[in-house]
Amino acid sequence: MNADQLAKQQADAMARQQRVNNAHATAQAMVGTASPSANDRKTPSRPTRQPVKQTNVIADALGLTAMFTDFRKGQFEKDKAEGKNASVAKINQEKKFDAEAADEHSWGDVPLCAGPEDLLQEHGLGQGIMWYYKFMHFIIGYNFVLLLIALISFIPHIVTGPNYDGGQGTRFPGAFYLSTYTEKSYAPFVLSVTLMLILTFSLGPTYRYYVKRWYAKQREARDAAAAGDQNVNWIEDEFEGQYGRAQFDYVDENAVDRIEYDPPTNTRFNRWGVGLSIFLMTVVLGVSGIVTFYMQRAARESGGNALASFCIAVFVAGLGFAWEYLCYLLTKIEKWAYWTDYWRSTTVKVLLFKILNIFTVFLVKRIEYQADVSEDDCQLRDLGNQFLLLIAFNTLATFANLGYVLFFTDKEAERTPDGPREFILATEYVEIVYRQFLLGLGFLVMPMIVLFGLAANIIEYWLDKYRMLRVCNKPGQTKSAFSGVLAFYFFLSALFILLSFPNGAVFVLAGSYGLSDDPTCYIYQ
DSSP: OOHHHHHHHHHHHHHHHHHHHHHHHHHHHHHOTTOOOTTTSOOOOOOOOOOOOHHHHHHHHTTHHHHHSOTTTTHHHHHHHTTOOHHHHHHHHHHHHHHHHHTTTSSOOOOTTOOHHHHHHTTOOHHHHHHHHHHHHHHHHHHHHHHHHHHHHHHHHHHHOOOOTTTOOOHHHHTTSGGGOOGGGHHHHHHHHHHHHHHHHHHHHHHHHHHHHHHHHHHHHHHHHHTTOSSOOOOOSOOOOOSSOSSOOBSSTTHHHHHHHSTTSSOSSOHHHHHHHHHHHHHHHHHHHHHHHHHHHHHHHHHHHHHHHHHHHHHHHHHHHHHHHHHHHHHHHHTOSBHHHHHHHHHHHHHHHHHHHHHHHHHHHHHHHHHTOOTTSOHHHHHHHHHHHHHHHHHHHHHHHHHHHHHHSOTTSOOOTTOTTSOOHHHHHHHHHHHHHHHHHHHTTOTTHHHHHHHHHHHHHHHHHHIIIIISOOOOOOOOOOHHHHHHHHHHHHHHHHHOTTTSHHHHHHTTTTTTTOTTOGGGO
């Protein structure tokens, strides 16, 4: 054996001995008797959590962060650095859209009774669809709680006895109108309205918390399953929710040019187009007010308040439908670069117009009513009829939309992201928020109107599921719960329910604008 071989053997022996020593030391550290006591053990260092500002928490809960924070900031630069120009992105998006269309008839006959999580897990419809129907469950539950709150004033009203004098109607449905409530029911009415307002303002933050807790529980279950726990169930999908599409999001192949070369330099929309939208909204609202004034006067003179309320409900529903169609055209003129911004702009215009139009209509109605008031009919009854008709027409519009898609559109036509046979979550959410806004204002003049709202939402739930599963094209997969944007929408509608003049909660409770001076409005006497 030469010197080199001997040296190699010695080195190998030393290495083996070192490994044995290391293994022994590790075992001693794990099971040895010299383990430190609990008091002597060092607490593992953790990263210091940055304090969260209370204002940021509130802004997030109310949806202000989701609406006014530019989550796309730097996205264009990132896409450009990765070579994702808009032309390539558009091609990839169209390929994905075509793949979804090719898969149109391969997703099976999904049962109408399938739950939200079944739609995701068993039928692959994506988190966006799951969250829409979870949201519907949430809203139906909210309406049920609102119904219990309405009973706080309705039961004492029935016990003490409604006042049917002064043309207020018969026992049914007259007892439902606030115009038949007596002064003995005023305190319970104030309590129920106060609770309704608290519930309405907390609706958005509560839903946002519900969504976050669901995600947290899913992550905990996923981690437990990864650690070997066989007794946990979790949704096998990614849990990173975001507003809108997760894939390439450019509206068209010219989006990069609009972002990079337009004079505003850092915008991804046409400011002239946005200005035009605001101007047209103002003009249409003004026209709506003028038409409402003369329609109310003419209808009241010819057929009374009931005819006037019916005509105005038809007008509001028709104008809302026309404005939605106009919004699609205006949003295209605004030339948004991303689909997320495109749909957000569209839904904001639709919802804001509908809320402001209701504000305009009822302001004009009260002005006209004061100019030619009847001495034996409380305004509250007319207002209650108006809200009942608005909710009824809002529900009928869902049936009308279904009929239009069934009989006037071609199922074999080429698919487009905003086509009539697409189940567009953004617009579906807006309709629900708008109905809740009507219920909130209607509660102030007819507390038991929430019973009709609850029925309307249950009908909407099953009708939407039928339309999506049996009539519309297969929805594209998204991961958004829309919780931040919905929180903002609910906060906006709650502000109008509280403060809108003259039908907001502040003014109805105070009996302002002629209500407390009207001897036929017994609750204020």
